[in-house]
Amino acid sequence: MSFRITLQPSGHEFTAEDDETVLEAGLRQGFALPYGCRNGACGSCLGRLLNGEVDYGPERPPALSEAHEADGKALFCQAVAMTDLEIEVREIGAARDILVKTLPCRVVKLERLNHDVMEMHLKLPATERLQFLAGQYIDILLRDGRHRSYSLANAPHRDEFLELHVRRVPGGAFSGQVFGDMKEKALLRLEGPLGTFFLREDSPRPILLMAGGTGFAPLKAMLEHAFETGLARPMHLFWGVRALRDLYMDALPREWAAEHDHFRYTPVLSEPLPDDAWKGETGYVHEALLRAYPDLSGQDVYMAGPPPMIQAARAAFMAAGLPEDQLFHDSFDYAAR
Incomplete structure (x- = not known):
């Protein structure tokens, strides 16, 4: 029926x-x-x-x-x-015509970015290119039929390789391989692009972006796309992690802030270590954002990270006047599928 x-x-x-x-x-x-x-x-x-x-x-x-x-x-x-x-x-009209594909790919780069994040570059066959919107994700298809989802960290104009930020998850079926015996030139299969988390370029409003951990990956893609296309709306990135060592690409948004007058960057540590000698923002990242922007009614907010962050921020942002149709998010669920 x-x-x-x-x-x-x-x-x-x-x-x-x-x-x-x-x-x-x-x-x-x-x-x-x-x-x-x-x-x-x-x-x-x-x-x-x-x-x-x-x-x-x-x-x-x-x-x-x-x-x-x-x-x-x-x-x-x-x-x-x-x-x-x-x-x-x-x-989501912008995603309607993008074809979702299942493709083989080869691991061409594995680089440790810090103690628990690996940067992985994937290369598609010479005859293939993946059309995607900045912020979308792909699924890595495992041999046992399971899949693992990872946001694309590169902007669409830099699509020679697909860049993933893989966080080490205790007992993780895929991340365990990535941090274990996986070598460059390994063959994988992927499906994508997937998701409707991408930059809405037709809005006139300022943009607030909030990342938790490797939630930085899709926001990195969005920002690189915005800079490449000349998007001039004010943009402010808040990146929340536990300690200084977890800011695995901290130099990059600092470079963006130095190069672009309309971009600001605020890292936030929830549990800074004594050796960090941290003098910046502390606590929950969504609370740091609200301290800077107590009225969200005129903002577009993009957030990516673990479900507890998304759930807490969503309620707090709505209470601060953010209309539901001005909030876009990608929730990173590390639980077993």
């Missing part, structure tokens, strides 16, 4: 089979709906259920609260249609 899904405000329609989620059905039929993790953890695909019924299986998805459901919200990466549906969700 299939059900008709009507998107508002566009009026576009597609069909969903009874064994697929609303997001899967929309993507399969060429509709660029917002999503991030695709496993119910990040909330990027949250929209409004105007008419109809959906089912999530035995457990409520982590990013869908009772308050969301009471407000008519639905998480479309997990929602399966039980009837015809009318839903309200933003369509």
Whole structure:
């Protein structure tokens, strides 16, 4: 059995089979709906259920609260249609025509950036190029059928290699290989580009960017793209880590700040070590951002990092006047798939 899904405000329609989620059905039929993790953890695909019924299986998805459901919200990466549906969700027109590919690739560079982050460069076959938007991610396809998602850290105009920032995760199936016996010239398979986290260039508002750990990777791609295209809107990057050693590319945003008058950079340490002799911002990175910008109503905010950071910041930013449609985020979920 299939059900008709009507998107508002566009009026576009597609069909969903009874064994697929609303997001899967929309993507399969060429509709660029917002999503991030695709496993119910990040909330990027949250929209409004105007008419109809959906089912999530035995457990409520982590990013869908009772308050969301009471407000008519639905998480479309997990929602399966039980009837015809009318839903309200933003369509991402800029991603519509980008082809998602499954491709072989070769590891051409492995460089330790600090104690737990590896920079990996991947090379596609000579006849292939991956078209993507700055901020999107790829999936590394493991031999056992699992996949691991990594944001592309390079801007689209620098696509000779695909740059990933791989954080070492205890017991990680892929990161363990990267920090273990993986060698340059190793062969991998990837799928991408994926996700709807990318820079909205048609907005007139100033841009605030907030990274937690390797959440710096997609924001790096966005900023390099913005500098390359001459985007002149004010931009301010906040990068939160535990200690000074975790700022694995600290010199790069400092160079950007010296070269571009419209860009500012604020690193934030939550647990600085005595040897760090740190005199900069401390505490939670989203609180440092709010100290600098207590009223977010006129800003566009992009944030990438671990789910606890995203969840805490989202609530705090909404309370500071940030409209929901001016917040864009990518939640890095390190849990086992």
